[in-house]
Amino acid sequence: MTAAQLLVVGTPIGNLGDLSPRAQQVLGEVGLIACEDTRRTGSLLAKMGIDNPGMVVVNEHTETRAVEAVIAALMVGKSVALVSDAGMPAISDPGARIVAAAASAGHEVVAVPGPTAVSSAIALSGFTATRWGFEGFLPRKGSDRSRHLALLAEETRMLVFYEAPHRIERTLEDLAGVLGRSRRCIVARELTKMHESVWRGLLGDAAVAASEPRGEYVIVVDQGEPPPPATDDDLAKAVASAQARGLSTRDAASEVATAFGVGRRRVYELANSSDR
Numbered sequence: 575m576t577a578a579q580l581l582v583v584g585t586p587i588g589n590l591g592d593l594s595p596r597a598q599q600v601l602g603e604v605g606l607i608a609c610e611d612t613r614r615t616g617s618l619l620a621k622m623g624i625d626n627p628g629m630v631v632v633n634e635h636t637e638t639r640a641v642e643a644v645i646a647a648l649m650v651g652k653s654v655a656l657v658s659d660a661g662m663p664a665i666s667d668p669g670a671r672i673v674a675a676a677a678s679a680g681h682e683v684v685a686v687p688g689p690t691a692v693s694s695a696i697a698l699s700g701f702t703a704t705r706w707g708f709e710g711f712l713p714r715k716g717s718d719r720s721r722h723l724a725l726l727a728e729e730t731r732m733l734v735f736y737e738a739p740h741r742i743e744r745t746l747e748d749l750a751g752v753l754g755r756s757r758r759c760i761v762a763r764e765l766t767k768m769h770e771s772v773w774r775g776l777l778g779d780a781a782v783a784a785s786e787p788r789g790e791y792v793i794v795v796d797q798g799e800p801p802p803p804a805t806d807d808d809l810a811k812a813v814a815s816a817q818a819r820g821l822s823t824r825d826a827a828s829e830v831a832t833a834f835g836v837g838r839r840r841v842y843e844l845a846n847s848s849d850r
C-alpha cells in the first residue's frame with residue numbers, strides 16, 4: 575500500500591472539461607479534501623459524480639487550523655487532496671502553508687497539474703521571452719501600491735498580472751505609466767469560458783480592453799528593452815557618489831561593478847585614474 579500523500583490538484587478555471595481524468599480519480603479516492611470553499615468544491619464533485627469524502631476549509635483565516643486537520647489525516651494513513659476554487663492551489667490562492675507543513679512533516683507531496691490562468695495567458699500571448707515574472711495581484715492602493723509600481727519600472731522581463739474587473743482599467747493605466755506606453759501586452763479575459771477574449775496591443779492603448787469590465791483578467795506584458803550599457807562616465811559618477819558615502823576606492827568599485835553588472839577591474843581602473 576502506498577503511504578498517504580498530499581495531492582495538489584488543479585481544477586478548471588472555467589471549462590469543466592479541463593478537469594483531468596487523473597484529477598477526477600484522485601478526488602474520488604482521497605480520504606479528505608482541503609478546499610477554499612466547500613460549496614464550490616461540493617458543486618464540482620456533484621457535477622463530476624464524485625462522492626464527498628469530507629472537507630476542510632483552507633483560506634487565509636483557517637489555514638493554520640486546516641494544517642492540523644490535514645496532518646492528522648495523513649498521520650492516520652488518509653491521502654488528502656488540496657484544491658482551490660479554480661486553477662492550481664497556492665497560485666494567488668491559499669495552500670502554500672499546507673504544502674510546506676506536509677512536506678516538513680515528512681509526507682509525500684505530489685502535483686496533479688491542471689489549468690492555471692498564468693501559464694494559459696503566457697501561452698496565448700505569442701511573446702517569445704523565455705524569462706518571466708509572475709506578479710499576481712498588485713497591492714490595491716496606497717503606498718504599498720506605489721512602492722511596488724516603482725520597483726517594476728526597472729523590470730525588463732515579461733510580466734504577468736492577475737486583476738479583477740473593477741480594477742482592470744486603473745491597473746492598465748498604472749502599468750502604462752511605469753513600464754511605458756509602447757510596451758506590448760495582451761489582456762486575456764474569461765479564459766476557457768463562453769466570453770473568452772484576448773486583446774492584443776500596446777500598454778498605452780490597452781484601456782479599450784477594459785471598456786466593459788466583466789469577468790476575470792490576466793495581463794501579460796512583453797519584455798522591455800534592456801537599459802543601455804553603462805558608460806565610463808556613469809561608472810565614474812557612481813564611484814564618486816559611493817566614495818562620498820565614505821567607502822574606500824576598492825569597496826566603491828566593487829559595489830558599483832555589482833550594481834551595473836560590469837567587471838570589477840574596469841571600475842577599479844576608472845576609479846584610480848580619476849583619483850590621480
Ligand code: SAM
Pocket residue numbers: 587588658660661662663664665666667689690691692735736737738762763764765766767790791792
Ligand atoms: N489559482 C488560480 C490560478 O491557478 O490561476 C488563480 C486564482 S486567483 C484568486 C483568481 C485570478 O486569476 C482572477 O482574478 C484572474 O486574474 C485570474 N483568473 C482565474 N481564472 C481566469 C480565467 N478563466 N480567465 C482569466 N483570468 C483568470
